[in-house]
Amino acid sequence: MILTLVEHRNGKVDEVSLELLTFAKKLNQKLNTKIGAVILSHQTKECASTFTQLAIDEVIVAEAPAFQTYTPELYADVLKKLVQSKNPKAFLFPHTPLGTDLAPKLAASLNGGALAECTGFEFESEKPVFTRPVYNGKLQAKVTLESSPLILTMERGAFKKYEEKGQATLIPIACDVSHIQPRYKSLGFREAQKTSVDITKAKIIVSGGRGIGKKENFQLIKDLAQALGAEYAASRPVVDNEWAERDRQVGSSGKVVSPTLYIACGISGAIQHIAGMKKSSVIVAINKDPEAPIFNIATYGIVGDLFKILPIMIEEARKLKHG
Numbered sequence: 001m002i003l004t005l006v007e008h009r010n011g012k013v014d015e016v017s018l019e020l021l022t023f024a025k026k027l028n029q030k031l032n033t034k035i036g037a038v039i040l041s042h043q044t045k046e047c048a049s050t051f052t053q054l055a056i057d058e059v060i061v062a063e064a065p066a067f068q069t070y071t072p073e074l075y076a077d078v079l080k081k082l083v084q085s086k087n088p089k090a091f092l093f094p095h096t097p098l099g100t101d102l103a104p105k106l107a108a109s110l111n112g113g114a115l116a117e118c119t120g121f122e123f124e125s126e127k128p129v130f131t132r133p134v135y136n137g138k139l140q141a142k143v144t145l146e147s148s149p150l151i152l153t154m155e156r157g158a159f160k161k162y163e164e165k166g167q168a169t170l171i172p173i174a175c176d177v178s179h180i181q182p183r184y185k186s187l188g189f190r191e192a193q194k195t196s197v198d199i200t201k202a203k204i205i206v207s208g209g210r211g212i213g214k215k216e217n218f219q220l221i222k223d224l225a226q227a228l229g230a231e232y233a234a235s236r237p238v239v240d241n242e243w244a245e246r247d248r249q250v251g252s253s254g255k256v257v258s259p260t261l262y263i264a265c266g267i268s269g270a271i272q273h274i275a276g277m278k279k280s281s282v283i284v285a286i287n288k289d290p291e292a293p294i295f296n297i298a299t300y301g302i303v304g305d306l307f308k309i310l311p312i313m314i315e316e317a318r319k320l321k322h323g
């Protein structure tokens, strides 16, 4: 069996849980086993209905009042017992704060290893070899896991949402966690502050990456955005360098946007960035490197120096605006 952990909040399923199922399905092309989605919650009904309608085998639900918020010891205890009873070949977690906390905890309790931030895999001699970014995405490492089950976290956006309809069996499992004294107590959640700009609603986005070079040059991105009546956005290094505001970051640790037009300027196309903009209807990429991965998903690609291309685009856009 391949198990996947469902991440949810207030009854709403995080999309990454559906991406995990696509990962599981692909892995299962060679592992040839069953697939089960695991839900831990104080109210499993709402989440479970999303998964029982999918073409997977089982939806395993553990319901207890203690699961209202994430408590590592309780979650790990239930999952350890589940692994011991189901003996899965793999247990996949989303690469979220919860997943990155829980997966290694579970692996350690089983004396095994865990692999974090997996973005893909291929089989070599019947063995899955996983890919994960290292050095902030500059290199991709190929890694095998020698312990069983394979426990790993998957990067958001690495796979498409699983949508194949079917009928999965609902399996409630016993989960008495009253004997465990948690050493961690969740004191509640604070919603992120609403800011003045919401790039997720923008129809056109002009986004700048590290290729822009320095803060002053970012004005070119703002100028093109203004000329097109668009919002401006940025990749993470740009935000980390404080060339643009954090609420304008696109990507797995920023905002997920889906405008009609996304213009990526000097952005290489790392998977964490693509996770945040791949649903854009039309993607225009400007990059001086013809091998930049952003061109793999671009609708239109312009290979060239953005410092030559952007001024021309700004001028043409202004002409159009002013008739």
Ligand SMILES: Cc1cc2nc3c(=O)[nH]c(=O)nc-3n(C[C@H](O)[C@H](O)[C@H](O)COP(=O)(O)OP(=O)(O)OC[C@H]3O[C@@H](n4cnc5c(N)ncnc54)[C@H](O)[C@@H]3O)c2cc1C
Residues within 6 Å of the ligand: 133, 136, 137, 138, 208, 209, 210, 211, 212, 234, 235, 236, 237, 238, 249, 250, 251, 252, 253, 254, 255, 265, 266, 267, 268, 269, 270, 271, 272, 273, 276, 286, 287, 288, 289, 292, 304, 305, 306, 307
């Ligand atoms: C846990 C984690 C979460 C992350 N979350 C995010 C996230 O939410 N969003 C995000 O964006 N990244 C995120 N990252 C970082 C990500 O891995 C990449 O490092 C980042 O996206 C690269 O940003 P970039 O494309 O702007 O820079 P680079 O990868 O450095 O690319 C710059 C590009 O500009 C091009 N260029 C340079 N000069 C010019 C020029 N004159 N004209 C045209 N092109 C030029 C280069 O050819 C290059 O392709 C995350 C990483 C980790 C590990």
